[in-house]
Amino acid sequence: MSEIRFGIIVPQGWRNDLPEISSVDQFKYSKHVVVAAERNGFDAIYAYDHFIPHYRYHNTGNFFECFTLLSAISTFTKKMKIGQIVACNSYRNPALLAKMVATLDVITNGRVELGIGAVWYEEEYNSYGYHYFSDIIRILQLEESIQIIKKMWMQKIANFRGKYYSIDGAICFPKPIQKPHPTVMVGALVKSIC
Numbered sequence: 001m002s003e004i005r006f007g008i009i010v011p012q013g014w015r016n017d018l019p020e021i022s023s024v025d026q027f028k029y030s031k032h033v034v035v036a037a038e039r040n041g042f043d044a045i046y047a048y049d050h051f052i053p054h055y056r057y058h059n060t061g062n063f064f065e066c067f068t069l070l071s072a073i074s075t076f077t078k079k080m081k082i083g084q085i086v087a088c089n090s091y092r093n094p095a096l097l098a099k100m101v102a103t104l105d106v107i108t109n110g111r112v113e114l115g116i117g118a119v120w121y122e123e124e125y126n127s128y129g130y131h132y133f134s135d136i137i138r139i140l141q142l143e144e145s146i147q148i149i150k151k152m153w154m155q156k157i158a159n160f161r162g163k164y165y166s167i168d169g170a171i172c173f174p175k176p177i178q179k180p181h182p183t184v185m186v187g188a189l190v191k192s193i194c
Contacts, residue, residue, distance in 0.1 A: 005043040005044060005081075006041075006042050006043055006044075007042060007043055007044030007045060007046055007080075007081070007083075008033070008034075008037045008042050008044070008045055008046070009045075009046050009047065009048070009085060010030050010033065010034055010045050010046065010047045010069060010070075010073060011026075011029060011030045011033055012030060012047055012048060012063060012064040012066075012069055013026070013053060013061055013062050013063030013064060014048040014050050014053055014063055015048075015053075016053065016061065018030070018061065018062060020061070023062050026062055026064075027064065027069075027072070030064070030069065030073065031072075031073060031076055034073050034076060034077060034080075035076050035077070037080070038077045038078070038079060038080050042080060043080060043081060044080050044081035044082070044083060044113070045070075045073065045077070045080050045081070045082055045083075046082075046083045046084060046085040046115065047064075047066040047069050047070050047073075047083075047084060047085070048066060048084075048085055049066040049067075049084045049085070049086060049087045049088050049091065049115075049119075050063070050066075050088075050121065050124060051063070051065070051091075051124055051127070051128050052123070052124050052127055052128075066084050066087070067084075067087075067100055067104070070082050070083075070084070070104065071104060071107060074104070074107060074108045074111070075107070077108075077111075079111075080111065081111050081112070081113050082104065082108050082111050082112050082113070083112065083113035083114065083115045083185070084114065084115040084116070085115050085187065086115035086116050086117040086119070086185070086186075086187035087114065087115060087116045087117070088117065088119040088121075089116055089117065089118055089119065089138065089141055089142045089145050090118075090119065090125065090130050090131075090133075090138065090141065091128075091130065093165070094144070094145035094146075094148040094149050094152075094165055094167075095148060095152055095158075095167050095170050095172075097114075097116075097145070097149060098148065098149040098152035098153060098172050099152070099172050101114050101149070101153075101176070101182060102152070102153060102172050102173075102174060102175060102176045103174070105176035105177050105178060105182050106174050106176070106177055109177060110176070110177030110178045110182075112176070112178070112182045113182060113183040113184075113185060114149070114182055114183065114184045114185065115185045115186075115187055116142065116145070116146065116149075116184065116185070116186060116187070117142065117186060117187035117188060118135065118138035118139050118141070118142045118188070119138070137164075140163070140164065141164045141165070142186070144160070144162040144163070144164050144165045145165060146184060146186070147160060147162070148160050148162075148165055148167055149184070150181055150184070151167075152167070152170060152171075152172040153172060153175060153176050153180075153181040153182070154175075154180055154181055156171070157169055157170070157171055158170045158171070158172070
C-alpha cells in the first residue's frame with residue numbers, strides 16, 4: 001500500500017486567496033506559507049495553471065503565473081515536491097513544456113511533478129486567444145503531448161509526428177534530474193471521460 005502524502009496549494013490569487021496588499025508583499029505572503037508548510041511536514045506544493053481568477057470570484061486582483069511562481073518559491077524549500085494543479089496542455093507547446101519542467105527539475109534538484117490536463121476553463125481560453133477545442137480533441141492533444149514530453153526528457157534527440165503536434169530533431173538539455181523522468185500526473189474533470 002502506498003504511503004499517504006500531503007500537499008498544499010500555494011496562495012497565488014486564483015481563488016481570491018491573497019490578502020489585499022502590494023504585489024511584492026503578496027509574493028512574500030505566498031513564500032511564507034510555503035516555508036511554513038515545509039517546516040510543518042507537508043510533502044508537496046502545487047500551483048494552479050490559470051491566467052485569470054476562478055470564475056466564481058470575478059475579481060481583477062493579482063494572480064501569479066504558475067511556473068514563474070513555482071520556480072521562485074522552490075528556492076525557499078529543500079524537501080517538498082513541486083507541481084502544477086494542473087498544467088493546461090493547450091497553453092504551451094509540449095516541447096516547450098518539456099524544457100520548462102526539465103529546467104525546474106534541475107532547479108529543485110529532482111523534486112518536480114508534472115501535473116497536466118486537457119483543462120476545462122473555456123472563458124480563459126477565449127480571453128487569452130487560445131482556441132477551445134472539443135473535449136475529445138483536447139484529450140487526444142494531451143495524449144500526444146505526453147508522448148512528446150517523455151521523448152524530450154529521455155532521448156538525446158527527439159522526433160514525433162502526430163495529428164496535432166510534431167517535433168523534428170528537438171533537444172532538451174539539461175535533462176531532468178529524476179530518472180527515467182519526473183512523475184506525470186494527469187488531471188481530468190470532464191464527465192464524459194470519468
